[in-house]
Amino acid sequence: MALASRHLLGLNGVPKEDIQLILDTARTFREVLERPIKKVPTLQGKTIVNLFYENSTRTRISFELAQKRLSADTINFSTSTSSTKKGETFKDTVRNIEAMKVDMIVVRHQSAGVPHYLTRISNANIINAGDGLHEHPTQGLLDMYSINEKLGRLEGLNVCIVGDVAHSRVALSNIFGLKTMGANVSVCGPATMIPIGIEKLGVKVFHRIDDAIKNNDVLNVLRIQLERDAGRRIPSLREYHQFFGITTDRIKNHNPDILILHPGPINRGVEISSEAADGPYQIILDQVTNGVAVRMAVLYLLGTMH
Amino acid sequence: MALASRHLLGLNGVPKEDIQLILDTARTFREVLERPIKKVPTLQGKTIVNLFYENSTRTRISFELAQKRLSADTINFSTSTSSTKKGETFKDTVRNIEAMKVDMIVVRHQSAGVPHYLTRISNANIINAGDGLHEHPTQGLLDMYSINEKLGRLEGLNVCIVGDVAHSRVALSNIFGLKTMGANVSVCGPATMIPIGIEKLGVKVFHRIDDAIKNNDVLNVLRIQLERDAGRRIPSLREYHQFFGITTDRIKNHNPDILILHPGPINRGVEISSEAADGPYQIILDQVTNGVAVRMAVLYLLGTMH
Amino acid sequence: MALASRHLLGLNGVPKEDIQLILDTARTFREVLERPIKKVPTLQGKTIVNLFYENSTRTRISFELAQKRLSADTINFSTSTSSTKKGETFKDTVRNIEAMKVDMIVVRHQSAGVPHYLTRISNANIINAGDGLHEHPTQGLLDMYSINEKLGRLEGLNVCIVGDVAHSRVALSNIFGLKTMGANVSVCGPATMIPIGIEKLGVKVFHRIDDAIKNNDVLNVLRIQLERDAGRRIPSLREYHQFFGITTDRIKNHNPDILILHPGPINRGVEISSEAADGPYQIILDQVTNGVAVRMAVLYLLGTMH
Numbered sequence: 001m002a003l004a005s006r007h008l009l010g011l012n013g014v015p016k017e018d019i020q021l022i023l024d025t026a027r028t029f030r031e032v033l034e035r036p037i038k039k040v041p042t043l044q045g046k047t048i049v050n051l052f053y054e055n056s057t058r059t060r061i062s063f064e065l066a067q068k069r070l071s072a073d074t075i076n077f078s079t080s081t082s083s084t085k086k087g088e089t090f091k092d093t094v095r096n097i098e099a100m101k102v103d104m105i106v107v108r109h110q111s112a113g114v115p116h117y118l119t120r121i122s123n124a125n126i127i128n129a130g131d132g133l134h135e136h137p138t139q140g141l142l143d144m145y146s147i148n149e150k151l152g153r154l155e156g157l158n159v160c161i162v163g164d165v166a167h168s169r170v171a172l173s174n175i176f177g178l179k180t181m182g183a184n185v186s187v188c189g190p191a192t193m194i195p196i197g198i199e200k201l202g203v204k205v206f207h208r209i210d211d212a213i214k215n216n217d218v219l220n221v222l223r224i225q226l227e228r229d230a231g232r233r234i235p236s237l238r239e240y241h242q243f244f245g246i247t248t249d250r251i252k253n254h255n256p257d258i259l260i261l262h263p264g265p266i267n268r269g270v271e272i273s274s275e276a277a278d279g280p281y282q283i284i285l286d287q288v289t290n291g292v293a294v295r296m297a298v299l300y301l302l303g304t305m306h
Numbered sequence: 307m308a309l310a311s312r313h314l315l316g317l318n319g320v321p322k323e324d325i326q327l328i329l330d331t332a333r334t335f336r337e338v339l340e341r342p343i344k345k346v347p348t349l350q351g352k353t354i355v356n357l358f359y360e361n362s363t364r365t366r367i368s369f370e371l372a373q374k375r376l377s378a379d380t381i382n383f384s385t386s387t388s389s390t391k392k393g394e395t396f397k398d399t400v401r402n403i404e405a406m407k408v409d410m411i412v413v414r415h416q417s418a419g420v421p422h423y424l425t426r427i428s429n430a431n432i433i434n435a436g437d438g439l440h441e442h443p444t445q446g447l448l449d450m451y452s453i454n455e456k457l458g459r460l461e462g463l464n465v466c467i468v469g470d471v472a473h474s475r476v477a478l479s480n481i482f483g484l485k486t487m488g489a490n491v492s493v494c495g496p497a498t499m500i501p502i503g504i505e506k507l508g509v510k511v512f513h514r515i516d517d518a519i520k521n522n523d524v525l526n527v528l529r530i531q532l533e534r535d536a537g538r539r540i541p542s543l544r545e546y547h548q549f550f551g552i553t554t555d556r557i558k559n560h561n562p563d564i565l566i567l568h569p570g571p572i573n574r575g576v577e578i579s580s581e582a583a584d585g586p587y588q589i590i591l592d593q594v595t596n597g598v599a600v601r602m603a604v605l606y607l608l609g610t611m612h
Numbered sequence: 613m614a615l616a617s618r619h620l621l622g623l624n625g626v627p628k629e630d631i632q633l634i635l636d637t638a639r640t641f642r643e644v645l646e647r648p649i650k651k652v653p654t655l656q657g658k659t660i661v662n663l664f665y666e667n668s669t670r671t672r673i674s675f676e677l678a679q680k681r682l683s684a685d686t687i688n689f690s691t692s693t694s695s696t697k698k699g700e701t702f703k704d705t706v707r708n709i710e711a712m713k714v715d716m717i718v719v720r721h722q723s724a725g726v727p728h729y730l731t732r733i734s735n736a737n738i739i740n741a742g743d744g745l746h747e748h749p750t751q752g753l754l755d756m757y758s759i760n761e762k763l764g765r766l767e768g769l770n771v772c773i774v775g776d777v778a779h780s781r782v783a784l785s786n787i788f789g790l791k792t793m794g795a796n797v798s799v800c801g802p803a804t805m806i807p808i809g810i811e812k813l814g815v816k817v818f819h820r821i822d823d824a825i826k827n828n829d830v831l832n833v834l835r836i837q838l839e840r841d842a843g844r845r846i847p848s849l850r851e852y853h854q855f856f857g858i859t860t861d862r863i864k865n866h867n868p869d870i871l872i873l874h875p876g877p878i879n880r881g882v883e884i885s886s887e888a889a890d891g892p893y894q895i896i897l898d899q900v901t902n903g904v905a906v907r908m909a910v911l912y913l914l915g916t917m918h
Contacts, residue, residue: 406677
């Protein structure tokens with residue numbers, strides 16, 4: 001079996017069978033991660049460039065580990081050590097990198113659409129590691145993998161995405177992927193953080209966090225991205241926490257069985273209390289582990305296509 | 307066969323047979339780059355340090371890819387993440403790195419002569435990846451490889467280097483290498499950018515770009531290095547483009563068969579129009595691909611010497 | 613034989629047999645470094661993260677080379693390319709990295725105790741590469757290895773540590789390690805740089821450098837760490853050099869057989885004259901070479917524990 005597309009640009013439009021194939025393949029690699037030797041020779045001799053125009057710890061390291069465990073050769077390109085200030089266009093930079101016979105490019109960029117653009121100017125497989133406010137598909141996939149691992153299914157589950165949905169590529173990838181897999185998706189957050197017309201995507205809106213907790217099986221709690229000016233959309237962090245923060249009290253009172261996800265990094269005491277972030281109902285670090293396995297699956301499936 | 311020197315510091319004085327050996331070896335590696343598995347075990351267990359005192363995208367990545375495809379272990383040293391601010395002398399830094407039993411050092415430095423200096427304080431093979439205004443030999447080699455690949459020979463060809471010749475290490479490496487291989491080399495640019503007395507190197511000077519196009523088989527168009535203060539040597543970028551910029555009109559009117567090279571990164575609309583940079587007579591991206599093969603050849607020939 | 617602890621946090625409390633085992637193992641790897649192929653497959657499939665919160669050239673490269681020569685996969689995390697500004701706690705960053713199934717973490721941090729803390733929140737083997745003013749155990753080990761290699765023993769030797777002992781993690785690791793191995797340890801420096809009560813550690817204090825040279829077999833000369841505000845503890849660098857600087861005159865006059873060590877980077881003309889730093893009685897670059905072997909030994913012994 002093979003994927004329909006040779007790129008992973010987003011989860012919008014990706015067929016159910018393809019998401020299922022990635023999740024099934026990830027399960028195999030998840031087992032490899034428990035072995036003493038966490039390495040397979042699958043992508044030996046392949047070259048992968050990590051083209052990160054935004055700083056990142058976890059996503060970059062997660063991809064790099066996935067690549068090394070598949071025995072690929074990796075090149076890291078980051079704007080801090082490059083000559084991007086020499087006035088070269090982005091297109092010329094990418095065409096140059098591609099001319100060096102690179103097999104795959106993992107790209108993170110502040111502008112939505114950059115990964116799509118790369119597919120037009122490069123022959124490499126393109127994997128979107130986050131583009132502006134558009135999508136972050138491997139995050140969506142690892143969230144689905146983690147939910148399914150814990151609850152045994154995605155179909156029919158009620159999943160609510162909490163926080164600054166309007167400015168979140170994680171939210172969009174979750175919405176597209178979860179709906180394709182048959183989950184019921186809702187969002188919850190202050191009015192300034194919920195996109196107008198989101199109901200058209202088949203997404204329900206909760207205005208009160210207690211209702212969201214009560215009526216869902218899973219909460220995916222987004223981080224308040226202070227570095228992206230999120231503070232301008234809420235009166236104060238304290239007020240945000242008071243009205244929308246996830247706390248152990250709220251969970252106990254409204255739905256002790258709920259499953260909590262968070263893509264990290266966590267702002268403890270803002271979108272989630274420190275106690276809740278370490279509680280028994282959350283699987284935040286499982287998401288991180290699963291992320292490596294999901295990225296190995298995506299790299300493997302794309303890198304071995306004919 | 308083996309090279310005469312165990313270092314590659316410049317093309318000045320390198321014998322014709324050695325340049326030919328590098329170009330012939332590069333052809334083998336160029337074929338490796340077309341394979342699905344672009345990797346050979348030749349330099350397994352060898353350690354190569356990339357010592358880059360100037361930021362660089364393409365040269366650093368090109369060398370790093372060449373090293374990984376030869377299965378060498380690579381260490382990147384760049385001033386941005388190092389402790390060079392601790393007051394250590396350059397000599398002590400290098401002697402320290404060398405004491406870690408490094409086999410080869412690829413060095414880029416803003417000062418001419420640094421690679422020569424390294425050969426006196428280190429036992430490693432030294433490869434110059436650009437030193438001040440002196441030389442950039444692997445660029446000269448990849449330019450010659452690319453011309454020969456396209457036109458089938460170097461001997462007797464008329465090659466003109468266009469632009470800020472006086473402040474270009476690419477120009478010097480081209481002049482030395484091409485003349486050794488029997489090409490006729492000329493330069494063209496504003497008077498402020500042509501070194502006084504360059505005729506003594508056996509190099510002809512064109513003052514008008516149309517004459518240069520008319521009377522040559524190949525133009526190697528240098529980039530106007532705005533980051534190196536090139537703007538002070540010309541009245542304006544617009545005027546430079548008007549008098550010396552390569553355009554499709556100029557090519558069509560004066561020599562539609564000419565071959566255009568450019569070492570990159572391109573300033574579109576300055577030394578070359580955007581249309582000409584993407585035209586059928588240029589081989590700019592071939593140069594990039596060939597650069598990896600040429601660097602693999604140099605690393606292989608130096609790394610396996612006895 | 614195996615080490616008592618699965619971490620290397622410092623040399624304080626490490627049993628004599630463990631130090632001996634590391635030094636003996638390092639001798640084997642020191643021989644590997646003289647081979648054309650300096651690589652062994654020992655840690656293939658293991659993942660090591662270099663978590664450097666302080667910039668570093670030699671220690672980071674030394675560890676990275678040691679890792680690659682053991683065939684481990686390495687990930688470099690440095691604050692300059694990471695998202696540490698996103699407000700995540702240090703604990704969450706580390707737990708995230710560890711959740712990616714990392715086998716070992718090499719950590720350098722400006723705060724004393726960070727490596728100990730890591731052992732409580734991570735399952736990986738932790739190696740301290742320098743924590744604040746606390747310890748730098750692999751430096752202590754490589755110093756002992758180098759002394760033993762040159763003088764054939766550690767027991768009964770008189771070793772004096774010269775300089776800003778009060779603000780040196782190198783000094784502390786030397787004191788703990790050397791005393792465990794049976795050496796007599798002393799210190800020498802201006803009163804502002806000698807910790808009050810250091811005699812309680814069984815350490816003798818010399819106030820005059822000439823006495824220290826006269827009465828010791830080995831001097832370990834610390835660098836004046838100007839980047840750590842050392843200038844505030846001495847009237848001037850010139851005066852420091854006059855009273856405590858190691859010069860060839862002083863060595864010749866007081867003890868021509870003395871062995872000089874320096875952890876680098878050297879401030880020539882401050883703690884040691886340029887002539888003395890290059891003299892026949894010093895083994896500064898041997899220390900660097902031995903450092904790679906000692907780090908290979910530590911990584912090997914910790915990485916293959918059951």
